[in-house]
Amino acid sequence: MGRRPPARDVLIALAVGVEMQAELFTVDGPRRDVLIARLAVLLLAVAVLFRRSIPVLAAAVALGGVALLES
Numbered sequence: 001m002g003r004r005p006p007a008r009d010v011l012i013a014l015a016v017g018v019e020m021q022a023e024l025f026t027v028d029g030p031r032r033d034v035l036i037a038r039l040a041v042l043l044l045a046v047a048v049l050f051r052r053s054i055p056v057l058a059a060a061v062a063l064g065g066v067a068l069l070e071s
Contacts, residue, residue: 009049017045040068
């Protein structure tokens with residue numbers, strides 16, 4: 001099994017990002033907290049994008065997104 005083309009990685013990251021943003025429409029909380037959560041899941045979608053090409057960067061971005069969610 002070969003490496004996926006970059007276009008597939010972009011589509012997967014886009015699908016993950018859209019799905020996570022759609023889930024945040026159901027969250028009822030302070031506006032600031034929802035905005036922070038939206039930023040954090042956007043970082044997680046970026047991590048998915050870079051997971052194959054630059055895995056160390058993807059891990060760092062994912063860690064930052066999770067840390068932001070926990071704050």
